[in-house]
Structure formats: structure tokens, C-alpha cells
Amino acid sequence: MHGGNIYENRIKYDFSVNLNPAGPPDSVQDALVAALNHVEEYPDPEYRELRRGLANYWQLAEEQIVPGNGASELIPGIIRTLSPKTCMVTAPCYSGYETALNAAAPSSRIHRIPLRAEDDFTLPENICQEIARVKPNLLILTNPNNPNGKRIAANRLREITDTCRMVGTVLLMDECFLALSGGAADSLIHRIRSEALPAVVLRAFTKTFAIPGVRLGYAICSGPMAERIQSELPEWNLSVFAQYAGRAALEAAAGGNVMRGTAAGGTPAPETSAGGTSGYLTASVEMVAREREYLMAELESLGFRVFPSDANYILFQSRDRELHQKLLDKGILIRDCRDYHGLTAGFYRTAVRTHRENMALLQCLRNIK
Incomplete structure (x- = not known):
């Protein structure tokens, strides 16, 4: 039902929760x-x-x-x-x-x-x-x-x-x-x-x-x-x-x-002001947009079906129904979406994180494939 279950596993990178990757002010x-x-x-x-x-x-x-x-x-x-x-x-x-x-x-x-x-x-x-x-x-x-x-x-x-x-x-x-x-x-x-x-x-x-x-x-x-x-x-x-x-x-x-x-x-x-959001939010939105486009393109290049997103998370589909567990074994947690109404095994959601973290996720996916 929820992401963020870091208490039952040894997690190095948590991509299951969708937080501002800039961190708190x-x-x-x-x-x-x-x-x-x-x-x-x-x-x-x-x-x-x-x-x-x-x-x-x-x-x-x-x-x-x-x-x-x-x-x-x-x-x-x-x-x-x-x-x-x-x-x-x-x-x-x-x-x-x-x-x-x-x-x-x-x-x-x-x-x-x-x-x-x-x-x-x-x-x-x-x-x-x-x-x-x-x-x-x-x-x-x-x-x-x-x-x-x-x-x-x-x-x-x-x-x-x-x-x-x-x-x-x-x-x-x-x-x-x-x-x-x-x-x-x-x-x-x-x-x-x-x-x-x-x-x-x-x-x-x-x-x-x-x-x-x-x-x-x-x-x-x-x-x-x-x-x-x-x-x-x-x-x-x-x-x-x-x-x-x-x-x-x-x-x-x-x-x-x-x-x-x-x-x-x-x-x-x-x-909604003429200059957009304040500095913190403006920088956060720009960072999310930049990293989202990067992560979506790389996931597609790995052969996943990636669904369009405007948010700080991405839904993708894999033929590998055990991908969640394989990543978990390597200390990376993504959201297994099989419990959503209308989705099945093989649908996953990943957060958009910092560039370093996103690269770590992608490298791990390359090694698994």
C-alpha cells in the first residue's frame, strides 16, 4: 500500500517514496x-x-x-x-x-x-x-x-x-x-x-x-x-x-x-506570481524535471515500457515480475505496483531522486538485465 518500508530490509537507496530530491530547506x-x-x-x-x-x-x-x-x-x-x-x-x-x-x-x-x-x-x-x-x-x-x-x-x-x-x-x-x-x-x-x-x-x-x-x-x-x-x-x-x-x-x-x-x-x-515559485521551489521543480527526463530516457533505453509523467515519480513496466526483489537484494527499494487496482505484476514505480542516486539505480538495473 505504501512505499518507504525501510525497516524490514537493509536499504541503501529508497526509490519507493516520492519526496523532493533537494531535501528539506x-x-x-x-x-x-x-x-x-x-x-x-x-x-x-x-x-x-x-x-x-x-x-x-x-x-x-x-x-x-x-x-x-x-x-x-x-x-x-x-x-x-x-x-x-x-x-x-x-x-x-x-x-x-x-x-x-x-x-x-x-x-x-x-x-x-x-x-x-x-x-x-x-x-x-x-x-x-x-x-x-x-x-x-x-x-x-x-x-x-x-x-x-x-x-x-x-x-x-x-x-x-x-x-x-x-x-x-x-x-x-x-x-x-x-x-x-x-x-x-x-x-x-x-x-x-x-x-x-x-x-x-x-x-x-x-x-x-x-x-x-x-x-x-x-x-x-x-x-x-x-x-x-x-x-x-x-x-x-x-x-x-x-x-x-x-x-x-x-x-x-x-x-x-x-x-x-x-x-x-x-x-x-x-x-502563481509572475516570476514563478520562490527560489527553493523553483530549483526543486527544475531539478525534478531535469532528472525525470533523464531517468525516463534511460529506462526506455533499457527496454522498459515507460509511461509519461509530470511528477517526481515514474511508472514503468517490465517483463521481469521479480525485479522489485532483485533490486531489494542489492539494497534498492522501488514500489511494486501489483496491488493497485488495474495494475498487475511487472508494473513498478520509481521516485525521481538526485542524479547520483538515479545513476546508481540505472547501473543496478543494467547489471540485473
């Missing part, structure tokens, strides 16, 4: 050290400074933001809030959605939209017709999709949101990988600012800032829905470490001024 690491001085204090249960920083960053009201202990805590909280009778998901997609549905809304009927390998796992042309036919209470999409990494085309996304509004479907859009894909302008958050969308957008600091051990994510939606989601979460679910790290990450993303509110008041949010 120095300011975030400094903030985590500073948080040690506050371990004898209860964390702020209202997340005042973190929520204020997020509101300034996205030019939203603080009441629209729900911080959580990673996206994995927020997903079941959102599902419990909505209690959908019918939920539509794509297949393949992140399996945690169905796990959360089975736990938080066990009577919900799950309707899967199949994505086909021959179409590079893009959304089907008839998805809006299916939404209109099924009229699900909840539609869950990931942009870019996991495990194949393709972003949703902007015009297709608008068609989907218009259809959802027409039939009364709430859209849960998981954008945890969008910031590193170069598609920041496609974020649904920008439309939440200006339109009354029946939508919840999910984001995580985990992937963007490479801090999975901190556990920090957030949801953005309309005020009344945000309050209901918050009521489904436990008190003090964010440690002082998470809150300090989140504030420092926002400072890094916004060029050091987001906590003072200069991103608000009509100034474009940092991810």
Missing part, C-alpha cells in the same frame, strides 16, 4: 531544532501561526484551512464528514482512498473509473458522462495521478468541476504532488478563492519539503465544511515540531515574508 531543519525548546509545552490546538501563514500564502480566509497530521489523517476525516453513499475513484490510483472509505464510510459504494495503459492512464473522455450518470456524493481525484504521474489537463479539470457542481458531487482533489510537477497554476485552490466550488483540496508538506517524518498536511475548502472536518480530528494532532516546520517551510516557499502577510491583500500567491 535549511530553515526547516533549524526550526525543528528550535522546537526542542518547546517540548514541555502543549502545542497550539488552534495552529494560529501556521494557519495564518497558510491563509496569507494562498490568500484565503483562515477558516478555510484544516491542518492535519499528514494527508493520511485528513482523508478519513474528510470522508467521515461527508459520509458519502457513493464515491467515485479512478483505477489505478492511491489505494489509501479506498482503505479510508472502507474504514470511515463502510457502507459507501465505490465506483471505479478504469484508466487504461494504452491511453497512458489518462482520464477517459467519458468521465464527465460517468459523473453525470452515477451522481456520486464524492469524487476523489489526484493531480497528478499516483502511480503514473500525469497531470489533469486544465480544460478537462474545468469540465469535471462544472459537472460536479451540476450534479451535486463534492470533489476531493489530492494535490500533494502538484507543487513539484511544474503545474502550480493548475491548482484548484486558485478557483476556490474566486468560485463557490463544492471541493476540498488536499496538500502535504511531506512531499514538497521532504519531511515525511514530521507528518504535516492541510485541506482547503469552504468555511462551513472546514469546521466540520476539523471536528472529526483529534485535539493537538499537530506537534510543536510540525507547527514550527510548517511555518519555516512557508517562509522558504514565499521568500521569507509569508508570516508577515505580504502575500495577501491582492498580491499573487507565491506559486
Whole structure:
């Protein structure tokens, strides 16, 4: 179900988790050290400074933001809030959605939209017709999709949101990988600012800032829905470490001024400003794009079927159904995707890492072949 299982094996390179290969900003690491001085204090249960920083960053009201202990805590909280009778998901997609549905809304009927390998796992042309036919209470999409990494085309996304509004479907859009894909302008958050969308957008600091051990994510939606989601979460679910790290990450993303509110008041949010993202994010997006193209080309040259990706991970297919184990024997962990709905043995996902790490993976693959 998840990557990152480094505790049962001796791992030298972990390509099973999709983190920013640039690593966390120095300011975030400094903030985590500073948080040690506050371990004898209860964390702020209202997340005042973190929520204020997020509101300034996205030019939203603080009441629209729900911080959580990673996206994995927020997903079941959102599902419990909505209690959908019918939920539509794509297949393949992140399996945690169905796990959360089975736990938080066990009577919900799950309707899967199949994505086909021959179409590079893009959304089907008839998805809006299916939404209109099924009229699900909840539609869950990931942009870019996991495990194949393709972003949703902007015009297709608008068609989907218009259809959802027409039939009364709430859209849960998981954008945890969008910031590193170069598609920041496609974020649904920008439309939440200006339109009354029946939508919840999910984001995580985990992937963007490479801090999975901190556990920090957030949801953005309309005020009344945000309050209901918050009521489904436990008190003090964010440690002082998470809150300090989140504030420092926002400072890094916004060029050091987001906590003072200069991103608000009509100034474009940092991810959509004329100059693009701030230095840390700009460099990260460029690094991911450069290494992704390199890794995709090399994987293809080795004879693998490589599916197009915009993200910091790549889905590929091999005739070798034991490739995962062969790499594991050499201390390299990739994601075996046979447990995804719609995929079988021989489908694998690899993260895009630093050039040195990517070369190590490729050399190992050459030796195996």
C-alpha cells in the first residue's frame, strides 16, 4: 500500500517514496531544532501561526484551512464528514482512498473509473458522462495521478468541476504532488478563492519539503465544511515540531515574508506570481524535471515500457515480475505496483531522486538485465 518500508530490509537507496530530491530547506531543519525548546509545552490546538501563514500564502480566509497530521489523517476525516453513499475513484490510483472509505464510510459504494495503459492512464473522455450518470456524493481525484504521474489537463479539470457542481458531487482533489510537477497554476485552490466550488483540496508538506517524518498536511475548502472536518480530528494532532516546520517551510516557499502577510491583500500567491515559485521551489521543480527526463530516457533505453509523467515519480513496466526483489537484494527499494487496482505484476514505480542516486539505480538495473 505504501512505499518507504525501510525497516524490514537493509536499504541503501529508497526509490519507493516520492519526496523532493533537494531535501528539506535549511530553515526547516533549524526550526525543528528550535522546537526542542518547546517540548514541555502543549502545542497550539488552534495552529494560529501556521494557519495564518497558510491563509496569507494562498490568500484565503483562515477558516478555510484544516491542518492535519499528514494527508493520511485528513482523508478519513474528510470522508467521515461527508459520509458519502457513493464515491467515485479512478483505477489505478492511491489505494489509501479506498482503505479510508472502507474504514470511515463502510457502507459507501465505490465506483471505479478504469484508466487504461494504452491511453497512458489518462482520464477517459467519458468521465464527465460517468459523473453525470452515477451522481456520486464524492469524487476523489489526484493531480497528478499516483502511480503514473500525469497531470489533469486544465480544460478537462474545468469540465469535471462544472459537472460536479451540476450534479451535486463534492470533489476531493489530492494535490500533494502538484507543487513539484511544474503545474502550480493548475491548482484548484486558485478557483476556490474566486468560485463557490463544492471541493476540498488536499496538500502535504511531506512531499514538497521532504519531511515525511514530521507528518504535516492541510485541506482547503469552504468555511462551513472546514469546521466540520476539523471536528472529526483529534485535539493537538499537530506537534510543536510540525507547527514550527510548517511555518519555516512557508517562509522558504514565499521568500521569507509569508508570516508577515505580504502575500495577501491582492498580491499573487507565491506559486502563481509572475516570476514563478520562490527560489527553493523553483530549483526543486527544475531539478525534478531535469532528472525525470533523464531517468525516463534511460529506462526506455533499457527496454522498459515507460509511461509519461509530470511528477517526481515514474511508472514503468517490465517483463521481469521479480525485479522489485532483485533490486531489494542489492539494497534498492522501488514500489511494486501489483496491488493497485488495474495494475498487475511487472508494473513498478520509481521516485525521481538526485542524479547520483538515479545513476546508481540505472547501473543496478543494467547489471540485473
